[in-house]
Amino acid sequence: MTDDLRTDSELVSSARQGDLRAFEELVRRHSAGLFAFIYRMVGNRDDAEELAQEAWVRAWQGLKGFKGKSGFKTWLFRIGINLAINFRSRRKVHEELSEIMPAGAENEPGTIYQQRVREELVKKALQGLPPAQRTALVLSVYEGLSYQEIARVMGKSVRAVDSLLVRARWGLRQILEPARKKGLI
Amino acid sequence: MKCHKVKRLLSRMVAGEVSAELQRAITDHINLCANCRTDYEELKQEQELLLSADVPGLSPYFVTRTIARVQELARKKREAGSWLRLHWLWRFAAGLVVAIGLAVGIVIGTGLGSNGGTSADLAVLNTIPSIEELFAGGE
Structure with missing residues:
Protein backbone atom coordinates (compact mmCIF):
# COMPACT_ATOMS: atom_id res chain seq x y z
CA MET A 1 0.00 0.00 0.00
CA GLU A 99 1.89 49.35 13.33
CA ILE A 100 -1.40 48.21 11.81
CA MET A 101 -0.35 48.61 8.19
CA PRO A 102 2.96 48.01 6.44
CA ALA A 103 4.52 51.04 4.73
CA GLY A 104 3.41 51.67 1.14
CA ALA A 105 0.19 49.64 1.42
CA GLU A 106 -1.96 52.71 0.74
CA ASN A 107 -0.57 52.87 -2.83
CA GLU A 108 -2.04 49.46 -3.74
CA PRO A 109 -5.29 49.11 -5.77
CA GLY A 110 -8.53 49.47 -3.74
CA THR A 111 -9.61 45.87 -3.26
CA ILE A 112 -6.10 44.61 -2.52
CA TYR A 113 -5.65 47.44 -0.03
CA GLN A 114 -8.99 46.65 1.65
CA GLN A 115 -8.08 42.99 1.87
CA ARG A 116 -4.72 43.84 3.40
CA VAL A 117 -6.37 46.17 5.89
CA ARG A 118 -8.76 43.38 6.89
CA GLU A 119 -5.92 40.89 7.23
CA GLU A 120 -3.90 43.27 9.36
CA LEU A 121 -6.96 44.02 11.48
CA VAL A 122 -7.56 40.32 12.08
CA LYS A 123 -3.90 39.74 12.86
CA LYS A 124 -3.81 42.62 15.32
CA ALA A 125 -7.11 41.62 16.91
CA LEU A 126 -6.00 38.01 17.41
CA GLN A 127 -2.63 39.07 18.80
CA GLY A 128 -4.44 41.35 21.24
CA LEU A 129 -6.22 38.43 22.90
CA PRO A 130 -4.71 36.47 25.79
CA PRO A 131 -3.11 33.20 24.54
CA ALA A 132 -5.78 30.80 25.84
CA GLN A 133 -8.63 32.86 24.38
CA ARG A 134 -6.79 33.21 21.07
CA THR A 135 -6.14 29.46 20.93
CA ALA A 136 -9.79 28.61 21.57
CA LEU A 137 -10.99 31.16 19.01
CA VAL A 138 -8.57 30.02 16.28
CA LEU A 139 -9.51 26.38 16.85
CA SER A 140 -13.20 27.26 16.71
CA VAL A 141 -13.27 29.71 13.78
CA TYR A 142 -10.53 28.38 11.51
CA GLU A 143 -10.22 24.71 12.40
CA GLY A 144 -13.98 24.35 12.80
CA LEU A 145 -13.58 22.30 15.97
CA SER A 146 -16.57 21.76 18.25
CA TYR A 147 -16.38 22.92 21.88
CA GLN A 148 -15.79 19.34 22.93
CA GLU A 149 -12.90 18.93 20.49
CA ILE A 150 -11.36 22.24 21.59
CA ALA A 151 -11.64 21.08 25.19
CA ARG A 152 -9.76 17.88 24.29
CA VAL A 153 -7.00 19.71 22.39
CA MET A 154 -6.54 22.33 25.10
CA GLY A 155 -6.93 19.92 28.02
CA LYS A 156 -9.83 21.93 29.49
CA SER A 157 -13.49 21.33 30.28
CA VAL A 158 -16.23 22.24 27.77
CA ARG A 159 -17.50 24.80 30.26
CA ALA A 160 -14.05 26.42 30.43
CA VAL A 161 -13.88 26.51 26.62
CA ASP A 162 -17.30 28.17 26.49
CA SER A 163 -16.14 30.79 28.95
CA LEU A 164 -12.89 31.37 26.98
CA LEU A 165 -14.81 31.84 23.76
CA VAL A 166 -17.35 34.25 25.26
CA ARG A 167 -14.47 36.36 26.64
CA ALA A 168 -12.56 36.07 23.34
CA ARG A 169 -15.56 37.36 21.36
CA TRP A 170 -16.10 40.32 23.67
CA GLY A 171 -12.35 41.02 23.76
CA LEU A 172 -12.26 40.98 19.98
CA ARG A 173 -15.12 43.47 19.90
CA GLN A 174 -13.26 45.90 22.14
CA ILE A 175 -10.08 45.62 20.07
CA LEU A 176 -11.97 46.13 16.81
CA GLU A 177 -14.12 49.02 18.09
CA PRO A 178 -11.83 51.80 16.74
CA ALA A 179 -11.79 50.11 13.29
CA ARG A 180 -15.57 49.79 13.39
CA LYS A 181 -15.88 53.53 14.16
CA LYS A 182 -13.61 54.27 11.18
CA GLY A 183 -15.87 52.11 9.01
CA LEU A 184 -13.14 49.55 8.26
CA ILE A 185 -15.36 46.61 9.19
CA MET B 1 -35.33 34.41 27.64
CA LYS B 2 -33.45 37.23 29.40
CA CYS B 3 -30.93 39.49 27.63
CA HIS B 4 -27.94 38.44 29.78
CA LYS B 5 -28.58 34.78 28.98
CA VAL B 6 -28.95 35.50 25.24
CA LYS B 7 -25.72 37.54 25.20
CA ARG B 8 -23.94 34.63 26.87
CA LEU B 9 -25.25 32.24 24.20
CA LEU B 10 -24.53 34.39 21.15
CA SER B 11 -20.97 33.19 20.68
CA ARG B 12 -22.23 29.59 20.85
CA MET B 13 -24.84 30.45 18.25
CA VAL B 14 -22.24 31.98 15.89
CA ALA B 15 -20.12 28.84 16.32
CA GLY B 16 -23.16 26.64 15.56
CA GLU B 17 -23.01 25.06 19.02
CA VAL B 18 -26.67 25.40 20.02
CA SER B 19 -29.52 22.97 19.54
CA ALA B 20 -32.30 23.80 17.04
CA GLU B 21 -34.68 24.47 19.93
CA LEU B 22 -32.31 26.89 21.66
CA GLN B 23 -31.56 28.59 18.35
CA ARG B 24 -35.29 29.23 17.88
CA ALA B 25 -35.57 30.71 21.37
CA ILE B 26 -32.57 33.01 20.78
CA THR B 27 -33.86 34.07 17.36
CA ASP B 28 -37.28 34.89 18.88
CA HIS B 29 -35.57 37.09 21.46
CA ILE B 30 -33.31 38.79 18.90
CA ASN B 31 -36.31 39.65 16.75
CA LEU B 32 -37.84 41.51 19.67
CA CYS B 33 -34.74 43.00 21.32
CA ALA B 34 -32.80 45.62 19.31
CA ASN B 35 -29.86 45.61 21.73
CA CYS B 36 -29.26 41.84 21.47
CA ARG B 37 -29.87 42.00 17.71
CA THR B 38 -27.06 44.58 17.35
CA ASP B 39 -24.75 42.37 19.42
CA TYR B 40 -25.57 39.39 17.25
CA GLU B 41 -25.06 41.34 13.99
CA GLU B 42 -21.70 42.61 15.21
CA LEU B 43 -20.64 39.13 16.24
CA LYS B 44 -21.53 37.86 12.77
CA GLN B 45 -19.57 40.72 11.13
CA GLU B 46 -16.55 39.87 13.27
CA GLN B 47 -16.88 36.20 12.35
CA GLU B 48 -16.93 37.18 8.65
CA LEU B 49 -13.93 39.44 9.15
CA LEU B 50 -12.00 36.60 10.81
CA LEU B 51 -12.87 34.22 7.99
CA SER B 52 -11.95 36.75 5.29
CA ALA B 53 -8.31 36.90 6.35
CA ASP B 54 -6.11 34.62 4.27
CA VAL B 55 -3.05 32.79 5.46
CA PRO B 56 0.12 33.08 3.34
CA GLY B 57 1.14 29.86 1.62
CA LEU B 58 3.65 27.51 3.16
CA SER B 59 7.01 27.79 1.38
CA PRO B 60 7.39 25.03 -1.25
CA TYR B 61 10.43 23.45 0.38
CA PHE B 62 8.99 23.28 3.87
CA VAL B 63 8.46 19.51 3.81
CA THR B 64 11.91 18.87 2.29
CA ARG B 65 13.60 21.11 4.86
CA THR B 66 11.68 19.58 7.74
CA ILE B 67 12.45 16.02 6.66
CA ALA B 68 16.14 16.93 6.17
CA ARG B 69 16.23 18.22 9.75
CA VAL B 70 14.55 15.10 11.08
CA GLN B 71 16.91 12.89 9.03
CA GLU B 72 19.87 14.74 10.52
CA LEU B 73 18.48 14.14 14.01
CA ALA B 74 17.91 10.45 13.25
CA ARG B 75 21.49 10.13 11.91
CA LYS B 76 22.94 11.80 15.02
CA LYS B 77 20.89 9.51 17.22
CA ARG B 78 22.14 6.45 15.31
CA GLU B 79 25.75 7.65 15.59
CA ALA B 80 25.35 8.38 19.28
CA GLY B 81 23.94 4.88 19.71
CA SER B 82 26.87 3.24 17.87
CA TRP B 83 29.38 5.33 19.84
CA LEU B 84 27.76 4.17 23.06
CA ARG B 85 27.97 0.56 21.86
CA LEU B 86 31.67 1.08 20.99
CA HIS B 87 32.24 2.71 24.32
CA TRP B 88 30.62 -0.27 26.00
CA LEU B 89 32.93 -2.61 24.04
CA TRP B 90 35.98 -0.65 25.14
CA ARG B 91 34.86 -0.82 28.74
CA PHE B 92 34.30 -4.54 28.39
CA ALA B 93 37.77 -5.00 26.84
CA ALA B 94 39.42 -2.98 29.63
CA GLY B 95 37.62 -5.06 32.25
CA LEU B 96 38.70 -8.22 30.50
CA VAL B 97 42.38 -7.15 30.51
CA VAL B 98 42.21 -6.35 34.24
CA ALA B 99 40.51 -9.67 34.95
CA ILE B 100 43.12 -11.58 32.95
CA GLY B 101 45.92 -9.68 34.73
CA LEU B 102 44.43 -10.55 38.12
CA ALA B 103 43.98 -14.19 37.12
CA VAL B 104 47.60 -14.42 35.93
CA GLY B 105 48.78 -12.78 39.15
CA ILE B 106 46.78 -15.23 41.27
CA VAL B 107 48.09 -18.22 39.28
CA ILE B 108 51.71 -17.07 39.66
CA GLY B 109 51.24 -16.27 43.32
CA THR B 110 49.63 -19.66 44.03
CA GLY B 111 52.40 -21.37 42.04
CA LEU B 112 55.11 -19.78 44.18
CA GLY B 113 53.41 -20.81 47.39
CA SER B 114 52.88 -24.45 46.40
CA ASN B 115 56.48 -25.00 45.10
CA GLY B 116 57.84 -24.20 48.61
CA GLY B 117 60.38 -21.73 47.33
CA THR B 118 62.09 -24.03 44.87
CA SER B 119 61.34 -21.91 41.89
CA ALA B 120 64.09 -20.00 40.14
CA ASP B 121 63.20 -16.81 42.02
CA LEU B 122 63.62 -18.54 45.39
CA ALA B 123 66.85 -20.12 44.17
CA VAL B 124 68.26 -16.65 43.69
CA LEU B 125 67.18 -15.74 47.23
CA ASN B 126 69.01 -18.88 48.55
CA THR B 127 72.33 -17.67 47.14
CA ILE B 128 72.29 -14.61 49.41
CA PRO B 129 74.36 -15.38 52.54
CA SER B 130 72.69 -15.15 55.95
CA ILE B 131 73.91 -12.72 58.67
CA GLU B 132 75.54 -15.63 60.63
CA GLU B 133 77.41 -16.75 57.53
CA LEU B 134 78.62 -13.20 56.91
CA PHE B 135 79.91 -12.85 60.51
CA ALA B 136 81.44 -16.35 60.49
CA GLY B 137 83.33 -15.52 57.33
CA GLY B 138 84.70 -12.30 58.93
CA GLU B 139 86.36 -14.08 61.97
Missing part, protein backbone atom coordinates in the same frame (compact mmCIF):
# COMPACT_ATOMS: atom_id res chain seq x y z
CA THR A 2 1.35 3.47 -0.85
CA ASP A 3 1.91 5.86 2.04
CA ASP A 4 -0.77 8.33 0.93
CA LEU A 5 -3.45 5.62 1.29
CA ARG A 6 -2.44 4.68 4.82
CA THR A 7 -4.24 6.13 7.83
CA ASP A 8 -2.50 8.44 10.27
CA SER A 9 -2.31 5.74 12.93
CA GLU A 10 -0.72 3.27 10.46
CA LEU A 11 1.83 5.89 9.46
CA VAL A 12 2.50 6.77 13.10
CA SER A 13 3.06 3.14 13.97
CA SER A 14 5.61 2.76 11.09
CA ALA A 15 7.28 6.06 11.97
CA ARG A 16 7.69 4.85 15.55
CA GLN A 17 9.78 1.98 14.19
CA GLY A 18 12.05 4.58 12.55
CA ASP A 19 10.36 4.62 9.10
CA LEU A 20 11.17 8.14 7.89
CA ARG A 21 9.07 7.76 4.73
CA ALA A 22 5.98 7.23 6.84
CA PHE A 23 6.86 10.28 8.90
CA GLU A 24 7.40 12.29 5.72
CA GLU A 25 3.86 11.42 4.62
CA LEU A 26 2.53 12.72 7.96
CA VAL A 27 4.51 15.94 7.45
CA ARG A 28 3.11 16.25 3.92
CA ARG A 29 -0.42 15.62 5.17
CA HIS A 30 -0.58 17.98 8.16
CA SER A 31 1.96 20.76 7.51
CA ALA A 32 -0.41 23.22 5.80
CA GLY A 33 -2.97 22.96 8.62
CA LEU A 34 -0.35 23.18 11.34
CA PHE A 35 1.32 26.17 9.66
CA ALA A 36 -2.01 28.02 9.19
CA PHE A 37 -2.90 27.42 12.82
CA ILE A 38 0.48 28.65 14.11
CA TYR A 39 0.44 31.62 11.72
CA ARG A 40 -2.86 32.75 13.21
CA MET A 41 -1.42 32.35 16.66
CA VAL A 42 1.82 34.29 16.04
CA GLY A 43 0.90 36.55 13.10
CA ASN A 44 4.18 36.23 11.22
CA ARG A 45 5.02 33.88 8.32
CA ASP A 46 8.69 33.24 9.07
CA ASP A 47 8.04 32.68 12.76
CA ALA A 48 5.13 30.37 11.94
CA GLU A 49 7.28 28.26 9.58
CA GLU A 50 10.05 28.05 12.12
CA LEU A 51 7.65 27.00 14.86
CA ALA A 52 5.88 24.51 12.59
CA GLN A 53 9.23 22.90 11.79
CA GLU A 54 10.11 22.82 15.49
CA ALA A 55 6.74 21.18 16.19
CA TRP A 56 7.55 18.43 13.67
CA VAL A 57 10.98 17.88 15.20
CA ARG A 58 9.40 17.55 18.64
CA ALA A 59 6.76 15.25 17.23
CA TRP A 60 9.49 12.99 15.79
CA GLN A 61 11.39 13.01 19.07
CA GLY A 62 8.25 12.35 21.10
CA LEU A 63 6.67 9.80 18.80
CA LYS A 64 7.53 6.91 21.13
CA GLY A 65 5.64 8.65 23.93
CA PHE A 66 2.53 9.15 21.77
CA LYS A 67 0.01 6.71 23.19
CA GLY A 68 -2.63 7.22 20.50
CA LYS A 69 -5.34 8.17 23.02
CA SER A 70 -6.12 11.21 20.86
CA GLY A 71 -5.70 11.50 17.10
CA PHE A 72 -2.25 12.31 15.72
CA LYS A 73 -3.44 15.72 14.48
CA THR A 74 -4.78 16.63 17.92
CA TRP A 75 -1.46 15.63 19.50
CA LEU A 76 0.51 17.56 16.87
CA PHE A 77 -1.62 20.69 17.33
CA ARG A 78 -1.09 20.46 21.08
CA ILE A 79 2.67 20.67 20.45
CA GLY A 80 2.02 23.63 18.12
CA ILE A 81 -0.13 25.39 20.72
CA ASN A 82 2.56 25.11 23.40
CA LEU A 83 5.24 26.41 21.06
CA ALA A 84 3.10 29.31 19.82
CA ILE A 85 2.03 30.37 23.31
CA ASN A 86 5.59 30.34 24.64
CA PHE A 87 6.85 32.11 21.55
CA ARG A 88 4.27 34.86 21.85
CA SER A 89 5.07 35.56 25.45
CA ARG A 90 8.72 36.19 24.50
CA ARG A 91 7.77 38.60 21.69
CA LYS A 92 4.93 40.49 23.36
CA VAL A 93 6.67 43.85 23.76
CA HIS A 94 7.84 43.89 20.15
CA GLU A 95 4.37 43.05 18.78
CA GLU A 96 2.68 45.75 20.83
CA LEU A 97 4.89 48.34 19.16
CA SER A 98 4.05 47.23 15.61
